[in-house]
Amino acid sequence: MVSGLPPKSGDAFDMSSNLLKGQIFSGPSKVVPKALSGRGSDAVWLYVATLSGGGAERVYLRLANHYAQTGRVVRLVVNRAEGPLVPLVAPGVELVELGVGRALAAVPRLTWALMRERPAALISALTLSNLVAVSAVQLARVLGGARVRVLISERNELTRFTGQMPKLKRVLVRAAVRLLYPLADKISGNAQGVVEDLAARLGRNPASFPLLSNPAPESDQIEAARLAPVPHPWLAEAGPVALAMGRLVDQKDYPTMLRAVAQADPKLRLIILGEGPREAALRALVAELGLSARVDFAGFQMNRFDYLAHADLFLLSSRIEGFPNALIEAVAFGVPCVATDCAGGGPKQILGVAVPQALVPVGDHAAMAQAINAMRAEPPAPETLEAIAAQYRIEAISERFLQEVLP
Known part of the structure; x- marks a missing residue:
């Protein structure tokens, strides 16, 4: 005390x-x-x-x-x-x-x-x-x-x-x-x-x-997460699972992400790590879009790396970001990403040169849905993501x- x-x-x-x-x-x-x-x-x-x-x-x-x-x-x-x-x-x-x-x-x-x-x-x-x-x-x-x-x-x-x-x-x-x-x-x-x-x-x-x-995360952190127990049942089941991390606030523009998931591969499920004042409104939107069985609000989790170690895709729909920790963490874990080319420039700095197809306009759920399906069909080579993470x-x-x- x-x-x-x-x-x-x-x-x-x-x-x-x-x-x-x-x-x-x-x-x-x-x-x-x-x-x-x-x-x-x-x-x-x-x-x-x-x-x-x-x-x-x-x-x-x-x-x-x-x-x-x-x-x-x-x-x-x-x-x-x-x-x-x-x-x-x-x-x-x-x-x-x-x-x-x-x-x-x-x-x-x-x-x-x-x-x-x-x-x-x-x-x-x-x-x-x-x-x-x-x-x-x-x-x-x-x-x-x-x-x-x-x-x-x-x-x-x-x-x-x-x-x-x-x-x-x-x-x-x-x-x-x-x-x-x-x-x-x-x-x-x-x-x-x-x-x-x-x-x-x-x-x-x-x-x-x-x-x-x-x-970016250090190699020992990545290895420890890969060896840790699977933190969510969806991550141990068949079928693609996307992950999003961040406070449930307007800046993160989760409605665009949720609408994109609704239009993307119907087998795709989404786990959102984070808490915030927009949670009730986002849960209502999930129900309205018919996504209740495909989206889980898992709250704030200290073991976020354990989730990244088993995710198939990472999503970021922010209106503004500096240099997003969650995005460079996903890249370091070799997780394919789709992110908005938002104000602040961080996502573009991370992905713009090596994986430009991962970037979509802010607020465009149709473009994000298309990018999600394309990224699932043809993910970047692991070496490409490793090279990005090595810069940081x-x-x-x-x-x-x-x-x-x-x-």
Whole structure:
């Protein structure tokens, strides 16, 4: 259990026992003693708001675990140490909870942590966390002389992401981005469309923004999933089974996918991994389309790789994506894919050169149905998918992050 705020010592929090709010974890549960390994000129910190099951959180957890495995001093900083990914933090990673629920409240706590510990670099992801990171680094420099380099990363097109916010919040966030993002040492995106949107919003050349994509699964993860028990009865039965993964939200446009499945091979069944506010409406659409026996909403599953190890097809129908983790994961498992050529550009970046026939227009269920049948009839060669996944090995991706942020 994470304790409350520690008592003040003089005019500052006593950080030798607890950093700001409370416990510093090594791995999922161990409290780190007073000698904090996340301190010093070679330490790298990664910052996300929580360890929910989102794509950015998964990527930053994997980066932290990989850095620790290679012997680098690394700390994973979160506003709240909660979410299904917490148990996956490796023992060599210090997990630090700032103990706040809102992004703005994280700024003074992260600032003080940076002033006290002075890591070499801070790497953050997602717009609100990026704004916190830049603010804290600038304050730490001004108030405490802490020279911490900061790399921020957008994971979706900023314009479209902020366009979904209420008007006042949208105006404030976009103004904060214009003011604070230029103060970062490096600004990155995970897909070409994300980078181009950033450049347009900030009035810069897209070439000035490094493209830092998400890593594919590692070979040991793939092998372990192939050896694991079959996680769903459909995957052990005869007949093709497609898999989709992602939150049940409007961005993912599951209605287009469901209508495509209704028009595709009637033997095809679909398992959807994910939860979200659109579930009831999607279940109603499944019933309306007569797909109740062919579509299963399996909820959020931590063992998603076990599903990929046995799937025959992967589907993605999003209206907007940065660099979709689920898609590169499917490719790494050798699963044929059909995906929308959506804003953000991630699906096109992954599939556009080697498997262009896998891409379909956004919102076009007829085109998706046709692509599903074609992909089932003539899937890409395994070597083709292997070559795509090889471009996104975690060893190379993790090194790119460090090359961009460390002097």
